[in-house]
Amino acid sequence: MVHVDDHATPRVLVIGSGIAGILTGIELRARGLTDFTILEKADTLGGTWRDNVYPGVACDVPAHLYSFSFAPNVHPTTRFASGPQLWDYFREIAERYRVTEHIRYGTEVADARWDGSRWTVTTTTGESLVADVVVSAVGRLQQPSLPDIPGISDFRGRVFHSARWDPAADVDGARLGIVGTGSSATQMTVATAPRVAHLDLFQRTAQWIFPMDNTPIPWWRRTLMRLVPGYARRYRAGIKRWVDEIGRAATGDPRAADERRQACVDALNTVRDPDLRAKLTPDYEVGCKRLVISGEFYDAVQRDNVEVVTAGIQRVEADGVRTTDGELHELDTLVLATGFHADAYLRPMTVTGEDGITLDDIWADVPMNYKSVALPHMPNFFLINGPFSPGGSASVLSIIEIHVGYVMQLIDRVVADRVALEPDPDRSAELLAAIREQASKTVWGTGGCSSWYLDRNGVPLVNPILLDDLAADMAHPEPTDFHAVPR
Numbered sequence: 001m002v003h004v005d006d007h008a009t010p011r012v013l014v015i016g017s018g019i020a021g022i023l024t025g026i027e028l029r030a031r032g033l034t035d036f037t038i039l040e041k042a043d044t045l046g047g048t049w050r051d052n053v054y055p056g057v058a059c060d061v062p063a064h065l066y067s068f069s070f071a072p073n074v075h076p077t078t079r080f081a082s083g084p085q086l087w088d089y090f091r092e093i094a095e096r097y098r099v100t101e102h103i104r105y106g107t108e109v110a111d112a113r114w115d116g117s118r119w120t121v122t123t124t125t126g127e128s129l130v131a132d133v134v135v136s137a138v139g140r141l142q143q144p145s146l147p148d149i150p151g152i153s154d155f156r157g158r159v160f161h162s163a164r165w166d167p168a169a170d171v172d173g174a175r176l177g178i179v180g181t182g183s184s185a186t187q188m189t190v191a192t193a194p195r196v197a198h199l200d201l202f203q204r205t206a207q208w209i210f211p212m213d214n215t216p217i218p219w220w221r222r223t224l225m226r227l228v229p230g231y232a233r234r235y236r237a238g239i240k241r242w243v244d245e246i247g248r249a250a251t252g253d254p255r256a257a258d259e260r261r262q263a264c265v266d267a268l269n270t271v272r273d274p275d276l277r278a279k280l281t282p283d284y285e286v287g288c289k290r291l292v293i294s295g296e297f298y299d300a301v302q303r304d305n306v307e308v309v310t311a312g313i314q315r316v317e318a319d320g321v322r323t324t325d326g327e328l329h330e331l332d333t334l335v336l337a338t339g340f341h342a343d344a345y346l347r348p349m350t351v352t353g354e355d356g357i358t359l360d361d362i363w364a365d366v367p368m369n370y371k372s373v374a375l376p377h378m379p380n381f382f383l384i385n386g387p388f389s390p391g392g393s394a395s396v397l398s399i400i401e402i403h404v405g406y407v408m409q410l411i412d413r414v415v416a417d418r419v420a421l422e423p424d425p426d427r428s429a430e431l432l433a434a435i436r437e438q439a440s441k442t443v444w445g446t447g448g449c450s451s452w453y454l455d456r457n458g459v460p461l462v463n464p465i466l467l468d469d470l471a472a473d474m475a476h477p478e479p480t481d482f483h484a485v486p487r
C-alpha cells in the first residue's frame, strides 16, 4: 500500500544542480510547483561543467545541440563549446528561469527513506528533510575512478584526478604526465602539449579517434541566430540529424558503422611514424568504447615534446612514474584522467523504499529500473539519466529533456490524482531484460574492449536506442505500468 501525505502541492526534493537538476527546476516552476528544493553538495551549480576545469575541457557534442531546445545557445564562436562557456550558459539559464533561488548548497544527501507516505531525506550532517517526491539528478559520471597505483603518495609533485584539477598546478614549461587516453585525457593532451616542456601520455589501451575539427561559426551565421526567429532552432535541428547519424552506427546500422570506422582509420593513417601509428592502433572495434572525438589529437602526439608511453605503469616514485620496462619518467605533475565509476549511480547514498526494501536489494544483480527514470518499490522516487540511458555520442541534453518531460508527466499525475507512483517490478524487469539483450549484441558488448559502459558482468549499462525512438517511446507514461494508490 502506498499513501501520499495530505499536502496540497507535493514537496519535491531534487538531488543535484547539474544540467538535469536545473531542467527539473525549470519544469517544476513552469507547472507552478514551487515547493521544491535542489540539494547540492558543492558550493555552486553546474555538475560536470563545474567539476571539470582541466586545460582544454570542452564538450564534443556540437555546441548548438548541447543546449536546451527551448533556449538555443547562440553565443558559441566555434563548433564545440569550451567547459567555461558551457558553465556560463547553464548558470545563466538557472538564473533566467529562477532555479537558482531553490538551490541549497553544501547539502549532501546520505540517505532517503520511504515511511509509507513520504520520503525523509537525511543529509551527511544529520539534518532531515521531508518530501512527497524525490528526483535524483545526480549524473552518471561524477565519481572519479582513482587507479590503485603503488607509491602515489610518495610523489613529490602534484597528483590529482582530471575532474579535480588542482588550480595551483602550472603546466607551462612543466613535465606533465597524463594517465589514460579517454576523452578527458585527449582534450587535455591537445591543450597542454604546446605549453609543457614534456608530456608523457600513459596509454593502457589505444583509442579510436573520430576526427571532427573545432571549426569557427562564421559571423553571419551567429548574427542570423540572434536576429532571425527560428534560425537557431533550424540550425540546431540540422546538427541533430548529423549527430544522430553517428548514433545510428552505435545502434547497429552497418552502413553508418562502416563510414564511422573508415573515418577513424583515415584519421589514424595521418600519423606518419609507423611505430607511433602501431602504438595508437586499437585492437578492438570502432565504437566499442565511447568514441573520442578530436581533430587535433594525432597532431598533438606527433610533437617532439610528447611521448606516448605504452609500457605499463609499475609504480609512482618521488620523482615520477616508473614503467615496467624499468624507465623512470620524471614529472612535475601527474594527472589521473582515469574516468569515473559510472556504475556507482546514486551511491554512496542509501535508499530504502516500501517494506524496507533497499536500493542495494534491488540493485544486487543489476541496476534494475523502469526506463531509466523510476525504481520498483521506491514510490515517487524518480531518476533523470539513470542507468541504461542511451550511450554512444548521443547528446546527454536530449536524453535529459526526454527524461524530465516524462518524470513531469508522472508528477502531474501525482498532483492530479493525489497518488504515489511506482513502476511494476515485473514490467520493469521485462523491459530491462529486453534492453540488456539488445545491448549485449551491439558493439559495446561484442567489440572486444573494456569500457565504462559495462557492468561487472561485461553487459552494457546503456540502452541502444536512437534518441528519436526514445522520445517516441517516452512521450507519455503508460498508466498500466505504474501502481498508484489514491490518498
Ligand code: N01
Binding pocket: 058, 059, 060, 061, 141, 147, 148, 162, 179, 180, 181, 182, 183, 184, 185, 187, 202, 203, 204, 205, 290, 313, 337, 338, 339, 340, 450, 452
Ligand atoms: O574516462 P574514460 P574519461 N592505469 O573512462 C585509463 C565523457 N566525457 O574521463 O581504456 C592506466 O573514457 C583507461 O584505460 P583503459 C565521455 O562520455 C565527455 O576520459 O581502461 N590507465 C582510459 O584510457 C567519456 O567517455 C567529454 O585501458 C588507466 C582512461 O583511463 C567519459 O566522460 C569530455 C587506469 C579512462 O577513460 C569518460 O571519459 C570528457 C589505470 N589503472 C569526458 N585506469 C565531452 O567532450 C583507467 N585508465 C562530452
